[in-house]
Amino acid sequence: MIIVTGASRGLGRALSERLTAKGFEVLGLARNASETPFECLSCDVSSYESVKDVVKQVKARRVEVTGLVNAAGIAQMNLVIAMTSESVRRIIETNLLGTINCCQLVAPLMLRQKSGCIINFSTIAVPLSLKGESVYIASKAGVEGFTRSFAREMSDFGIRVNCLAPGPIDTDLIRGVTAKQIKEIVSRQVIQKQFGADSVSDLTELLFDPRSYSISGQVLHVGGI
Amino acid sequence: MNTYETLSEDIIELIIELLEDKSLEVSLETQLIGDEGILDSMMLVELCLALEDKALEMGFEFDWTSEATLSRSRSMFRTLGSLTNEFIAQFSSSE
Numbered sequence: 001m002i003i004v005t006g007a008s009r010g011l012g013r014a015l016s017e018r019l020t021a022k023g024f025e026v027l028g029l030a031r032n033a034s035e036t037p038f039e040c041l042s043c044d045v046s047s048y049e050s051v052k053d054v055v056k057q058v059k060a061r062r063v064e065v066t067g068l069v070n071a072a073g074i075a076q077m078n079l080v081i082a083m084t085s086e087s088v089r090r091i092i093e094t095n096l097l098g099t100i101n102c103c104q105l106v107a108p109l110m111l112r113q114k115s116g117c118i119i120n121f122s123t124i125a126v127p128l129s130l131k132g133e134s135v136y137i138a139s140k141a142g143v144e145g146f147t148r149s150f151a152r153e154m155s156d157f158g159i160r161v162n163c164l165a166p167g168p169i170d171t172d173l174i175r176g177v178t179a180k181q182i183k184e185i186v187s188r189q190v191i192q193k194q195f196g197a198d199s200v201s202d203l204t205e206l207l208f209d210p211r212s213y214s215i216s217g218q219v220l221h222v223g224g225i
Numbered sequence: 226m227n228t229y230e231t232l233s234e235d236i237i238e239l240i241i242e243l244l245e246d247k248s249l250e251v252s253l254e255t256q257l258i259g260d261e262g263i264l265d266s267m268m269l270v271e272l273c274l275a276l277e278d279k280a281l282e283m284g285f286e287f288d289w290t291s292e293a294t295l296s297r298s299r300s301m302f303r304t305l306g307s308l309t310n311e312f313i314a315q316f317s318s319s320e
Contacts, residue, residue, distance in 0.1 A: 052290065
């Protein structure tokens with residue numbers, strides 16, 4: 001079973017659908033579990049107790065958990081001085097703490113089989129230090145650092161941990177980004193093209209492929225940086 | 226032997242299996258984690274998995290992913306005694 005957070009919409013939904021289509025058993029998690037072609041449970045990743053509750057349900061099923069995709073994320077494109085403290089807190093709690101909560105509680109389900117693949121999500125906005133995204137970037141830079149260190153911690157248990165960092169993908173997350181800004185971001189990638197959820201799904205599949213056994217602790221920028 | 230003694234003996238056995246130095250004396254007061262702890266984090270995880278197995282044999286689920294697992298002041302892994310107490314408490318509350 002592969003657990004995917006943020007699975008009800010956006011990138012998480014697209015990844016879950018792709019993995020399901022490829023024959024993986026997917027358990028989606030979302031704050032508002034909607035109708036999906038895969039099983040989806042309600043879970044607020046920013047809440048340790050909420051994640052723990054889901055993990056308890058998964059444990060009771062006695063299924064082998066082989067993967068975790070931390071796709072849940074929120075953004076608000078705004079100057080930090082114009083943001084409410086509540087918005088700042090929500091972004092950090094969902095993006096960074098949510099990723100840590102899920103890794104901390106789901107990884108133990110993989111320890112026994114001494115194998116597993118965890119994929120976290122960052123953004124190309126981190127190396128580009130984009131204006132108006134400082135809190136979002138802070139949360140994702142935290143995810144990158146966490147990924148690198150957590151990968152070392154999990155290495156002895158055969159669990160690989162990597163991070164995908166896409167550019168602007170056409171989802172709700174970049175609703176506030178103008179076409180001009182997207183063009184500017186894309187022009188700074190190695191491959192100057194706007195990639196879609198399909199490209200991220202391809203990379204996700206690649207990381208789940210057993211032939212990726214030697215890749216861990218890496219941040220892969222979609223399109224290159 | 227009562228349940229406490231039997232279980233602490235069992236847990237000592239599990240711990241000794243993990244230790245490189247098998248001659249190390251392990252008592253109820255032995256610190257498991259922290260500055261003078263005898264287990265590193267890798268051994269601690271291995272011990273948790275072994276305790277999960279032991280709990281399953283006894284018909285309950287051992288939860289070691291609690292907030293306080295690694296807290297030096299509150300952790301169940303402070304000493305062998307505190308670990309045994311927690312293990313028994315979880316067993317009793319499952320009955």
